[in-house]
Amino acid sequence: MKFIHTSDWHLGRQFHNVSLLEDQQAVLEQLIQYIQNNPVDAVIVAGDIYDRSVPPTVAIELLNRVVKRICGELNTPMILISGNHDGAERLGFGSEQMKNAGLHIISNFEDMLNPVVIQTKTAGLVAFYGMPYNDPEQVRFAYKEAVSTHDEAHKLLAGKITEQFQAGQRNVLVSHCFVDGAIESESERPLSIGGSDRVSHEHFLNFDYVALGHLHQPQKKGEEYIRYSGSLMKYSFGEQNQKKGFTLVELDQNGFVSAEHIDLIAPHEMRIIEGELEQVIEQGKTDPKHEDYLLVRLMDKHAILNPMEKLRAVYPNVLHLEKPGMLIGVEQEMAQAKLARSEIDMFRDFFIEAQDSHLSQEQDQAISDIIKQLSQQSQ
Template identity: 60%
Template sequence: MKFIHTSDWHLGRQFHNVSLLDDQRAVLQQIEHYLTDHNVDALVIAGDIYDRSVPPTSAIEVLDDFLTKVIQDIGVPVIMISGNHDGAKRLGFGARQLDRSGLHIISGLEQMTTPIVISSTDKPDVYFYGMPYSDPEHVRHFYNVTVSNHDDAHRIMAQQLSEVMDSSKQNVLISHCFIDGAEPSESERTLSIGGADRVSFSHFSHFNYVALGHLHQAQKRGAEHIRYSGSIMKYSFSEQYHNKSMTLVELDGDGKVTTSMIPLTAPHNMRILEGTLSELLEAGQHDEHNEDYLLVRLMDKHAILDPMAKLREVYPNVLHLEKPGMLVGVDREMTQARLAHSELDMFKDFFHDVQGEVLTVEQESMVADIVGALSKGNKE
């Protein structure tokens, strides 16, 4: 029995004012192709399907088209839970009708204890329990118990599952939380400050497999069978070195679990480039991936007129620019006189950028007088 575990799609995400929906659509096509070409019994999405509770219409369409292809054309059932980015009630509309069609949306705690049973031709049935993202307040209210943090909440939810699950069966848990010790990246929305969001893996260890969402890097937590699939693409520059994938999970029916990573590649990579403007412009000429989404760290030590426009001539998708080079060599003991002098330097750089030539001695003297007069004026 095989299923695909994925999470953190964040459909509809805007990144530095650029819509990532075309990239997301392309990655979802890779998932479709895999499901078409391979014999897989289910697709599991462990939360954060959308990037926000009221997703844009275009993101709804992308998901709707994907699900129709996977469920109706390819014939693979889909099980998804709501994550902290999703609007649970909104995502869950029609869930009780959709269940019959092979689309299982688990977004309310009342659904948690009813497993989705997936049959396979040659192996025993697998029981999937979905734990929708629920904050401590919600769990406290729903079960009328004391809950002070996410660890409490997940312990209590896991206890609820222990009471109904049959441990002689193969059981899979789907959850969206921050398992203790895992390293977050910038694009995961912070649940809280100071560790109250951390959950111990030990609550989940009695499942045959735990399909986690929330952290964007694929990883196991606490045990081999407790795993994050990671997001389907990079969602921040801090994820530049992640290899994105979905996880193929095989349950052999005797308790043995095998996992493997199926790579996913977004059309635009997300990278950080460092260098001087001239180095970067030169490198860009030969960069096959010059359309990647870039954060550029400009190392030049002098001012440059509109470097973004210059960079975008070769790297059209520079999304963010940092200028750490401008800070290099700045002396903390620098005197006021030195600062005044550096205004003149900046003007000389500017003049050179615009005119392509250096100031004459006469011109420089005039500008120095003007800067001096302005500086004096400011002090009066």
Template identity: 50%
Template structure:
């Protein structure tokens, strides 16, 4: 028995205000192809299907197309909402959808009944905890629950009543596992570490499919895993290896997870160097259409650097010039560095416009002009 574990699709998301729907459609096609290729018994989406509670219509159509593809392949899909999703909206028509193989565990009552998938090796039980915060669980339970750990403990105690049936039991949750590594693109659940849930709570399950953190990672000998997001949603993730997990169980019900790589339309990466060096390198860059963060190391003013970069790198999304704001003796932004004298600023401007430095005569003339203006202002 085997299934595909994925999470944090964030359909409808943008990167530096650049829409990513085409990139997401490209990735979802690969996920569907993997499910077909490996004849998966199910596909699990561990939360954050959408990027916001009210997703754009195009994102809803994209999910609809994907679920139609899974239905045509007769592969069940099990979904829980994440902190970016609206559980009520995502869970619309969840009961009638069950008959078509789409199982959305969107509230605490649905949580009590596992999704059972029949496989050649026996039943596979999926128990899902919809994303929740302590206040929601406190209201539902009528008990003094004040932390994410307490909330998870309470919900897991209720789920445990349905885990004694023979077969393989899998838990799906969207949370911050204590000790895990974050990235910049995740929305914090709470401040000061109050959102962390200890791994010990998840003992008793053959495998725990987690969502929320965008970097793939594992604990407890790989039994508890984050699949990570299928795309890079910030430049802090440029070193991530994005993919989905193919989770396979042996005859003893022990899980082994294999990372299946995903290949984006555009990679997300950063490049660094002087403007003239980067423009030259672009001529032989086979991936010039990647989404780029450019760090310019030039220490002088440059006329329209973004325009020049986008002429050769059309998807430059962010640009930084750290050297312009760094004093040699001060690693932080220096007010003295920012207040360069008028003549130096004009010299940089002149060279950018004309392509060559001022002649001695021009420099003398310009110094006279600047001096006269400053005297008049004084």
């Protein structure tokens, strides 16, 4: 049997004030197309379905359409758990009523212990246990046991689940947590401060597969069958080199067989371009991916007028601009024994930018005099 493991959709996310909804819709459409062409037994979303506990209406509508297509038209069960970004109770409304239609939203500990059991041809009965995102306090409250770390909480919950195992079933865990030693990305929200959010993968060894969410980079941890699928798409420039998509998992009667990463390509990729302004603009003129979401690092060492406007003429989706070149310039000058850039130097740069020519000797004298006067007045 095969199922899709995906996570961290973050529907409704904004990135530098740009809505990513159309990109999210496009990659989800690729996911749906994949399922249409390659039927699977289930689709797992390991938390952070939405980006916020109160998601915008458009994000709810998008999830509704996706669910209609996958559960309804493609008749493929979906199993979702709440992540740290989701509002568990809000996400869980009506979950009892949705089950028979193949939509399983697991957002509380009660549902966690009632697995979704799917009959498959090649792996027999496969039980999917969804562990909603939780913190030690919630576990302490629910089970009245002394639990003070995420690790202890997950150990206890994994134990409770293991007690439910039925002979002859494969067991899949779906969990949203930070497995110790795994690699972080920029776009994750910390679960707690100071590393107390880390969970040992050893609590999960009894399962045939562990479908993890939270970390945005696809990776395995400890065992081949303990995996993060990574997020649906890139959610920070720091993820520019990460492969995004989903994990296709295969199980048989003996358990884990394989896990394969399948790419999903967002219409707008997130990437970083470095170079001097002229060079970046020149390259943009023939860049087929000129609509990508960009962070541009300008290496120019002199001041530039309206760089964003100039860049956006060729790269319309420059979302962020860095000017480390300017800093390097400043640092070098600082080092060159107080040869710091004076106001007149700055103005000369500005004039070149604005007028495309140098100041005449007369103009240079005039502006120098004005700056001198102003500087005397202010002393």
